[in-house]
Amino acid sequence: MSQKTTPIVHTAGLCKVFRDFWRRPKVAAVKDLNMEIRPGQIFGLLGPNGSGKSTTIKMLLGLLYPSRGRIAVFGKAPTDVSVKNRIGFLPEESYLYRFLDARETLDYYGRLFRLPERVRTHRTEKLLDMVGLRHEARRRIGEYSKGMARRIGLAQALINDPEFLILDEPTSGLDPIGTRQIKDVIRELGRMGKTILLSSHVLADVEDVCDEISILYGGQQRAAGDIKDLLSKTELTQITTEKLSEETIEHIRDLLTRLEKKDIVSVGAPRHRLEDFFIQVVQESHRANIATSGVRAVGEMPDFLGERTRSLVQSLVEAGRRRDVAAPTGGEVVEPAPIVETPRRAVVEELLASAKEDRRAPEAQEDSPPPAEGPRRAPVEADRAVIDGLLKGSGGGDHSP
């Protein structure tokens, strides 16, 4: 992963101080941020409210100018117009034109990229299919529900088949299907070799898709690195099989004591995750053709995405990526997410729980492997500090005197 390629984003000593009318400093939103996003990475930006995630993203896009420090996006200044051809951006809220309908919106942004009409129409339709709004495409965005507008926001960000996608809280306001879909899109795009920067509060989502994360607090980076390294619990092993009888479990227990002198930590039947169950219900409703003025079944990934990088992707896929990726939800009943993924998600949640008191893992986590008794030691000490900080500290950036 850490080849010597030019980074997509490189910041050095990045600071942002918001000032008032009289130029007096008011808020130090970002402090001395050094960040590097390399091609092909899916980078997660985490942190409590007001920790400077959006501010950082806006600086990367040239919407805010840094007070100090340097930024290079594709090796150029973020204000450079040519850089924008390679970027897609989904802002934290949907900032779209209320008086345009979905199709017109996508067409408008397509025109700003000077895409020929044929290409624009093609992409618009594909994207509308993807976000499941083709049937509502004639309605003005002002009439849309929050999540619907957000979906158009996502579609808008993909109209230019960007190499670098910046998503600010992509799953906020979305229903579970939209959430799952965004995650699928992100993973799919990641497979195509695109670079993605996303900020989110939904740790499970971040965990599902990101390779690398950075946790901000008060505008400062408090932890960063490969998510696998940060979250792996090397002291546990998990095996998943079809349902076993009590006897077999006893045998296994014996075997374990004999061979490894260890005991089973917990045994249980994994449940469906609510996400999967919800998706299943909605898809059944869709198949039953129940009328809705909301979002329809989500479609497939548009074929134009990644046209440029496809050959590269092929080779990457063949070489075998380091991660299993759930197949895009093409309409069949969704399989439960691969269980190999869950432990890592559980860790963060567990950490949050165990930081407060010493107790058993909450019920919602029963699908995860049996947690060990007693308080967990966080894999990395820095993480622990951050999470403690997250719990104690209120939101809001650092307020300089």
Add this chain to the structure above:
Amino acid sequence: MTVAVASRSSRTARRRWRLLRLLIGLPAAAERGVSRFYSWTPLGRTRVGAIAQQTVAEGVRMKIALVFLALIGVCVLGLPLTIQGDSTLTGAVQSYLSYALTTVGFLLAILTIFMSRTVSDELVGKQIMVLMTKPVARWQYILGKWVGICIFNAGFLTFTGFVVFGMVHYIAATHPPIEEIYGSTQMKGRADEPGAPASADRQRLQTEVLVARTATPFILPDFTEAAEAEYQQRLKEGFYDLTRDYDPQEERERLAGKAEAAWRVVQPLSRRLFQFEKVLCDRSADNEIQIRYKAEVFGYPPDEILRAEWVIGDPSKGAARYHAYTRHVIQRYQTIKVPANCVAEDQTLTVMFINRNPYANPEEYPIPEPLYPCTVQFIESAPVECLFVVGTFEGNLARLLALMMCKLTFLAALGLLATSVFSWPVACLVSLAFYALAGMQSFLTEAIDPMDTADATVFSRLADFGRAAMAGDGAAASEAFQGFFLEGVGESLGLLFYVIPNFARFNAVEVLVDGRNVSLVWVLQGIGQLVLVSTTLALGLAMLLFQRREVAEISL
């Protein structure tokens, strides 16, 4: 039975409903068609063009267009019908034109300023944050907005043009000429009925309002020689012997002025020759030129009528000669029409005015006249003019609208400049103030001028103040400071007026109403000054300021 009836009626209802839906859908379909066509034009294919279209679409969809269309409709269609003018047909058309065009000009100025709100909206609504992450340069954004507003305005102006044109013809066709109102037996009928004798009122409308005429003032003779002679005479007579301090040059000028004043006065039964140059009209006999004059009169005749004889044309220069005997109400502009072949080959014209109050020889004028001798004075800046048709009313109207457009382009740029710096209410106020100042510019500059007394500058005043303060002279210092302050205010106001374009200079409404030519040169001047200079400056500044602006910055 009843079922069948019900179903039939419901079918017709449904059909009607479908028709209605079709009608309602029409504007939307038209809009789609236009925007599709536009996206194929060279402008529509650019980013600036896309942003411009977006701006227009916003104006249309947010019902701004509809509201203004209604407002303009009321001003241009509704209210004028209740306006009467001076009950002549000509007067009705003139007051309609003047009223409608002035109001529309004002409304569109307000609209233009209001349209610049789109930038504030996008900053507050943060749509700009998405837009600016597309490959759109800041200047393209500003330019696109400007083009959009201009397209919007151009649409309104075109609409206005057609409506005003139609309304003028409507009034001309329906409003009775004054002869009909007052039951004058002669001269009835309509100008458009072939062979019908045209009424004077109707004719006046056609020849003095619904045309584009160009005017040449007479050439004022040179009085310096006469003044010099008089001066020498006075010198010789020892006129100045007792006067010590006098400036010979000033005295000559004064004498020239006196001679001119005398020349402008025409005693009873005496005559005055007016010469015109560059009467660049078609000299054929079926073409017509007009002599327009206004006479001030001493010895006010009780019947307020000035009787005059006009001898027009100089046969020695190959021109036809015409005599006209006029009885005109005094102190009003009056028009005499003569065939154009009275203009000489070298495009000059000679007009002799003879003061016939009273007519010396009753045989010369068939109607017995009372004897009211009076002295005529031509004192207006252009008391006698020669007018000739150079264009049509339609062309004139189009050029007037073009001049209006020039102003609106500037206002659009001004509005964008204001919104790229200030929040909306402030920007709106600033733009409105600027617009008001631009309208009153000449008036205000005159008011400020007298303040510019001595040849002191701000700097010299400041130096005075400094010196006085150093010397510790409190009273002198305070006085000097006062001077400095006043001078400073005057200078900065002067500077402001240097920057604000003079809108009144490009107000063509009165000229159009007068049936005079809104010349192409004027339009070009408008384009040069208002568009190429003022607009470019404002727009450039707006782009510069917007470039430096952090669009995600929240300013409260």
